[in-house]
Amino acid sequence: MLQRLKLSVSRLFHTEHSRMMLLFGVEGFLFQFVSSIGAANGLGTNLYATNLGATDSQIGMIQLVANLTAVALLLPVGLLSDRMKNARIVPCALMLFLGVMYCFFGTVPEMGAHRMTFFFIFLALTAGVLSAYGSIWQAFFGDMTPLEHRNRVYAFRSRFAYLVAMLAPVLCGTAMTAAPDTDSKLIVLRIFFYLCGALNLCNAFVIFRMRGGHRTPEMLARVPRFSPAALGHVLSDLVHNRRFMAYFGCVMFFYMGWHLDWSMWYIGQVQYVGMSEADLSIYTALVNLSQLLAIGFFVRMNEKKGVQFTFIFPILSLVLCPVLMLTSLAAPEGARVGVFLVLATFICLPQCACNLCLVQMLLDAIPEGNRSLIVSLHCMFVTLSNALMPFLGVQLYNLLGADLGALVAFNLVVLLTRGAALGIYVFRAWKFRRAGAV
Numbered sequence: 001m002l003q004r005l006k007l008s009v010s011r012l013f014h015t016e017h018s019r020m021m022l023l024f025g026v027e028g029f030l031f032q033f034v035s036s037i038g039a040a041n042g043l044g045t046n047l048y049a050t051n052l053g054a055t056d057s058q059i060g061m062i063q064l065v066a067n068l069t070a071v072a073l074l075l076p077v078g079l080l081s082d083r084m085k086n087a088r089i090v091p092c093a094l095m096l097f098l099g100v101m102y103c104f105f106g107t108v109p110e111m112g113a114h115r116m117t118f119f120f121i122f123l124a125l126t127a128g129v130l131s132a133y134g135s136i137w138q139a140f141f142g143d144m145t146p147l148e149h150r151n152r153v154y155a156f157r158s159r160f161a162y163l164v165a166m167l168a169p170v171l172c173g174t175a176m177t178a179a180p181d182t183d184s185k186l187i188v189l190r191i192f193f194y195l196c197g198a199l200n201l202c203n204a205f206v207i208f209r210m211r212g213g214h215r216t217p218e219m220l221a222r223v224p225r226f227s228p229a230a231l232g233h234v235l236s237d238l239v240h241n242r243r244f245m246a247y248f249g250c251v252m253f254f255y256m257g258w259h260l261d262w263s264m265w266y267i268g269q270v271q272y273v274g275m276s277e278a279d280l281s282i283y284t285a286l287v288n289l290s291q292l293l294a295i296g297f298f299v300r301m302n303e304k305k306g307v308q309f310t311f312i313f314p315i316l317s318l319v320l321c322p323v324l325m326l327t328s329l330a331a332p333e334g335a336r337v338g339v340f341l342v343l344a345t346f347i348c349l350p351q352c353a354c355n356l357c358l359v360q361m362l363l364d365a366i367p368e369g370n371r372s373l374i375v376s377l378h379c380m381f382v383t384l385s386n387a388l389m390p391f392l393g394v395q396l397y398n399l400l401g402a403d404l405g406a407l408v409a410f411n412l413v414v415l416l417t418r419g420a421a422l423g424i425y426v427f428r429a430w431k432f433r434r435a436g437a438v
Contacts (some may be wrong), residue, residue, distance in 0.1 A: 013078045020145065021156045021209050028157035028206050029164050030203040034196045035134075036168040036284070038102060040066035040127040040386075043169045043280055046266050048189050051182050052108070052115055053240065056402070058428045060394030062127075065120050067387030069128025070135065071380050076083055077136055078376025086214055087143035088207050102197035106190040126196075131386075137303035137377030142363050142375075144212050150363070154356060155299040162292035166285045173281020185277075208349040234373060247365035248378070251358070255382050257417035258318055259389035261410070264397055265325075268407055273328050273336045286345045291352035298353035302360070308425070308432040311357040313350040319418045320347045322411035329408065 037044035040063050049059055081090040105122040108115055145153050172192055179185040238244050261268075269275045275283065301310045324347050326341040366374045393410065400406035 017271075020149075020210065020212070021153050023147075023206055024153055024157045025140075025160040027206050027210075029160040030206065031134075031201055032161035032164045032197045033128065033168045034098070034102070036165050037172055038105070038126055038194050038196045039130055040123070041262055041266075042127070042191055043284060044172055044189055045123070045127060046107075047172075047176065047185070047277060047280075049119065050270075051185050052119055054116065054119075056267060056394060056398070058116065059212065059267065061120070062123065062391035063259075063262055063296050064387045065124050066127035067131055067383045069124040070131035070383045071387065073129065073132040074135055074376040074380045074383065075373075078139070078373045079133055079137065081136060081376075082373055087140050087212075088210055089141050090132060090136060092204050092207045094129060094136070095200045095207060098126060098129055098133070099197045099201035101129065102193050102200060105127055106193035106197070109186045109190065131383060135383060138359055138362060138379070139375040141359065144210060150360060151299060151302055151356075152224065154359060155295060158295055158352065158356060159292060162288045162295065166288035166292065169281040169284035171281075173277045173279075173284075177276060177278040189386075216261070229254045235377070237367070238374065238377075238389050241367065244365050244367075247361065248381075250421075250428060251361070252381060252385065253374065253424065254315065254421045255385045256389055257414065257421050258391045259386050260417060261322070261390070261392040261414050262386070262393070264393045264407070264410060265321075267394070267397070268329075268411075269340070270327050272404060272407055273325075273340050274333070275337055275340070279341070283341055284342055286341060287348045287351075289389075290345050290349040293303045295356070298350070298356060301353075306429075306432060307357040307360050307364075308429045310353050311361070312422070312425055312429055314354040314357070315418065315422045317347055317350040319415065319422050322415040322418075323347075325411050326408060329404070 036042055039045065042278050045062060046059065049062060077090060077094075084090060101122060105126045108122060111118040141150070141154070172188070175188045175192075176185050179188050213398070223330065238248075269280065269283070299308055324340065324343045327343060328336050331339040362375065362378060366378070393414075396413070397406050397410045400409050
């Protein structure tokens with residue numbers, strides 16, 4: 001039996017491509033566990049804030065604080081990454097830093113009356129840096145994988161990620177539901193945040209073991225030194241790049257509509273649908289299970305129809321999300337959770353293709369020079385949207401009256417915004433198809 005296991009492992013490392021797929025799979029597994037619990041929109045972060053006594057406005061500030069930190073980090077981290085002799089150095093260093101910071105984040109309940117202040121400080125140093133890593137990772141992935149292998153490697157990593165995205169919230173939610181009071185729930189969450197710290201340290205080792213990403217002195221010499229003039233030159237080139245600007249304008253409109261309800265989604269689930277910690281974990285598990293089963297279908301669709309066509313389906317799924325919320329609210333109070341869980345399992349299924357398409361669309365739209373810097377600039381705008389739009393969404397809900405009627409009106413706004421994005425991308429897919437660009 002042991003011999004067979006050794007043979008199976010040796011086959012996984014038989015080719016460099018197989019070895020890279022396996023390492024990216026493990027990296028995705030570890031990263032997704034931390035994201036599922038400790039990202040700005042992770043189950044553990046929102047529940048942590050709730051049990052620490054956060055208000056609705058403070059829940060809305062979670063995305064704001066974490067993503068503004070990421071915006072501040074993206075440009076210097078992107079510039080630093082471009083000048084490293086190996087593309088994996090910066091991602092590895094970020095993982096080591098996160099390993100330490102999540103241990104501090106888990107200690108926030110010990111801060112007494114100042115716990116919410118320290119919550120936001122260490123939220124910035126954990127979820128904020130994690131968001132910056134997720135953005136820098138796109139350029140890192142492009143440096144480490146040849147163009148012809150990206151779709152398969154990314155899909156393989158995504159399968160690992162969906163597997164742990166299904167398991168981690170269930171473990172956390174089940175443990176929290178079993179906890180009898182707020183202090184016990186905080187102890188459960190602290191254990192999970194300490195575990196996140198340990199897994200980030202493990203991930204640093206996994207990234208360090210990846211081969212490739214080396215930059216020769218000639219390659220480094222072609223990277224211009226940073227200055228306001230050099231940055232202006234890069235921005236000028238991008239503004240005059242019609243292909244990139246068409247991509248950028250469309251994708252930013254999509255992101256703003258997507259991000260608008262990130263905080264309100266949680267508020268709607270907990271305060272109006274009536275979901276408990278266990279219900280939230282079951283929801284996350286069901287959605288990720290359906291996405292895990294479906295991702296292979298969208299990988300094949302990418303290869304046959306192209307990412308522009310495939311991307312229509314996750315946008316359609318996002319259009320239906322406010323419909324899902326409104327349908328659940330229309331159900332009898334005792335049936336709302338069940339209706340939400342059943343519909344969400346199917347409606348959210350195509351969202352597994354979202355990042356599968358977005359990463360490849362970005363890498364296809366940007367020029368080769370200054371890739372990390374350009375990805376960082378792009379991600380700064382995306383992250384800024386992720387910082388502001390959820391907060392503005394909560395403020396819009398408060399302005400509308402902060403009640404059930406306000407939630408209904410808010411979801412109608414989201415529906416219209418995402419419907420417009422769907423129309424834009426249907427048109428883009430038609431244009432790409434007509435031009436023969438698959």
